[in-house]
Amino acid sequence: MKIGPDCSDSNCPGNCNDNGRCVNGQCVCDPGFTGPDCSDTACPNNCNNHGQCVNGKCVCDSGFTGTDCSEKSCPGNCNNKGRCVNGQCVCNPGFTGPDCSKKACPDNCNNRGRCVNGKCVCHSGFTGADCSEVACPGNCNNRGGRCVNGQCVCDDGFTGAECSEKSCPNNCSNRGKCVNGKCVCNVGFAGTDCSAKGCPNNCNNKGRCVKGKCICRRGFTGQDCSQCEEGMTGPNCDTGESNAPKYRILN
Template sequence: TSCVCDPGFTGPDCSQRSCPDNCNNHGRCVNGRCVCDSGFTGPSCSDESCPGNCNNKGRCVNGQCVCNPGFTGPDCSKKACPNNCNGRGRCVNGKCVCDAGFTGADCSENSCPGNCNNKGRCVNGQCVCKAGFTGPDCSKRACPDNCNNRGRCVNGKCVCESGFTSADWRCINGECVCDDGFNGPDCSEKTCPNDCYDRGRCVDGKCVCDSGFTGDDCSENACPGNCNNRGRCVNGQCVCDDGFTGEDCSENSCPGNCNNRGRCVNGQCVCDDGFTGEDCSENACPGNCNNRGRCVNGQCVCNDGFTGEDCSENACPGNCNNRGRCVNGQCVCNDGFTGEDCSENACPGNCNNRGRCVDGQCVCADGFTGEDCSKKACPNNCSNRGKCVNGKCVCDVGFAGPDCATKGCPSNCNNKGRCVKGRCVCRRGFTGTDCSQCEEGMTGPNCDIGESNQEN
């Protein structure tokens, strides 16, 4: 016969806890709980899991993350950019780094070259320059009335053709028209590129940029702390190298941003309660399994000899086979069972220490009998020819001897003879089957007086 186990138990003797739906063949059953394979989760491992549990920034649907607004990526760990930068830039830490020619929070606007150098307005990607400036990026100084088409405009001043002059041009009859990079009446002063775009001072031909600007011509927005040499400066914002974060890349970053399950302290995750791992992506086990087991998906897989949610309890062999209670690692067996694991049937009264217990029945030592070996035994069980009373045979009629094995003589030959094989051998003077009669011619209590002598 085989065991038909109650719900929740399995095994040849129903001693093992079963798991729901046998973990759907997607995991292992440990102490009645499923330890799911990678990619599956749930009490019965029936649900497909998502990478990083979507970092609490989305929902897991059929093993794929459906991210909350503002987040993206297979595990929703990356900040999303508005409108995905409209395909006109890269998304870096949730902010668009626009391709050349585009600008705006989502790169939807056409940009103007050099941002019109702060000398004009950007309208639909084209610069509308302020008075006195011209060029695609408003970087050139304009000449009044475009020199009336009678000369060249050089750095905002007219160089008139022969025969013409201008009130706005002081270089007349030998005054210097300087080469690019120089200025002054005698061209002795070095100029700065694009006149530093009015974002700094020109010192000996080099721009000393105002706070917040950088570059040879101060045209670029500066990044705080120059990103501390831990990243690149893009449009005034730091794009940090791997391992660093912060506006100026001064902070050590933590892997996976601790998956929003802890705090980042000096580049290391300090995980919230219930989570562990370098990036806090793993579920923690209670009491860290007390160093008596391994933590798998938030559940303790205890070493041999230990049990409990946190492996704090001593385990009993065979879980006492469901025939007793486990107390401090030792089985306290239910009535009728015994052994270290309660696997053996117990004997009544433990056989009173007068025998051995075999499969729940007493095998009594010599001299004892009974279900619990409490009674004294008679030799050869009185040969089934009498009753055993306190270890002595009371023989049935016709039998005698310590074990009633000998045939008895009637009335024990009345003590007037010997019993030999069940027949009386009478003393002289006695006769009869039980030696109760005197021989013919004899009389007296001892049948030793002749009747003839009695007559005399």
């Protein structure tokens, strides 16, 4: 249909609804309007071809967001625990994961463990809230010492790599071995720490050991108090007559 003074102009549908102008029978819509008759509300930037325009608003395709669908969206909108930057979540402190849904662990467990519900489960040989400490064998902290740089520093009275053994006084003066916290002295040494000279056969329990020499009870004699004094007989050397003092040091 032609219009105009000389019927040379083409008519536009709906006269462009007063939202545009008619050029050669086609509507040239004003900003904010679209469609063959300019009756539709336009969307910004035509939704950048990443969505569809519905009543002037962009309904973005999956993976895009924004008023004009120009921004890449993030999974789960980062669960409100971070911000979306170029389609990737930048999580707030304490959260991690592609959608910031997981609780983060301190220092990512220093790559020495795995993060479970915000807590580090350390690999063997490591310990601490962030798995930054070298663990000690046998957990000496619960025995008789403390862990320092992967080695047990034992409390008094304990020894061994795990502080699980009872220690002996003065390490038995290097004259015996430690068994369950008590010194078993080498031959020739005595005392709780094997620091004293021992007496032969421990004086056979018939005298006292003083500085490596036996002081025998009355009736006994010899280097180890194993003999009866002259004039004495019997299993206890108590039969007879002896003029010896009650105790005598044998040279």
